[in-house]
Amino acid sequence: xxxxxxxxxxxxxxxxxxxxxxxxxxxxxxxxxxxxxxxxxxxxxxxxxxxxxxxxxxxxxxxxxxxxxxxxxxxxxxxxxxxxxxxxxxxxxxxxxxxxxxxxxxxxxxxxxxxxxxxxxxxxxxxxxxxxxxxxxxxxxxxxxxxxxxxxxxxxxxxxxxxxxxxxxxxxxxxxxxxxxxxxxxxxxxxxxxxxxxxxxxxxxxxxxxxxx
Numbered sequence: 001x002x003x004x005x006x007x008x009x010x011x012x013x014x015x016x017x018x019x020x021x022x023x024x025x026x027x028x029x030x031x032x033x034x035x036x037x038x039x040x041x042x043x044x045x046x047x048x049x050x051x052x053x054x055x056x057x058x059x060x061x062x063x064x065x066x067x068x069x070x071x072x073x074x075x076x077x078x079x080x081x082x083x084x085x086x087x088x089x090x091x092x093x094x095x096x097x098x099x100x101x102x103x104x105x106x107x108x109x110x111x112x113x114x115x116x117x118x119x120x121x122x123x124x125x126x127x128x129x130x131x132x133x134x135x136x137x138x139x140x141x142x143x144x145x146x147x148x149x150x151x152x153x154x155x156x157x158x159x160x161x162x163x164x165x166x167x168x169x170x171x172x173x174x175x176x177x178x179x180x181x182x183x184x185x186x187x188x189x190x191x192x193x194x195x196x197x198x199x200x201x202x203x204x205x206x207x208x209x210x211x212x213x
Contacts, residue, residue: 022169028077035078036104039067043097063091063164064097080168093195147185153178 041048042062052059052070069084081100088099157174161167184197
């Protein structure tokens with residue numbers, strides 16, 4: 001055992017630092033891509049459910065944030081993607097799967113460019129330009145939301161619920177969600193909402209449509 005450890009240390013000394021760093025970076029890119037590929041099949045209304053086995057418990061879901069949160073990752077890059085998903089969930093409340101897939105796709109494309117010899121500093125600069133241009137495009141295609149336009153708000157809520165297990169009850173839950181948000185919103189400053197002001201009460205019920213008034 002001691003001989004093998006000594007041999008490993010000697011091998012590391014023979015390798016240039018740049019080679020070691022390149023191997024670590026490549027490994028990080030590949031792990032992020034694998035995590036994104038694993039969750040990719042759960043995207044959309046026809047996405048497949050994932051089964052997560054934990055301590056004497058089975059969790060079946062296709063929600064990206066739930067999958068990432070309950071997956072016991074040990075690698076720092078995988079944990080970083082979990083933080084990205086949690087940030088998306090807290091800030092937007094939707095798109096948790098999309099943000100992981102997008103991150104994995106960008107890292108995968110970046111890895112291919114690095115393999116072709118593109119310097120890392122130029123790649124970082126290009127990604128910064130990509131971010132700025134993306135923001136400009138999104139602001140151009142964005143549609144202003146009128147809080148008085150209730151049908152548009154209901155349609156947006158139903159769209160967010162389409163990929164959930166409770167999608168068949170979106171006609172009941174979407175109006176409730178919109179009404180709750182409108183109650184805590186300020187017409188002048190409705191950009192950020194404190195969702196902690198909305199209280200969730202869980203009750204057991206045989207049929208949801210019979211219990212919601």
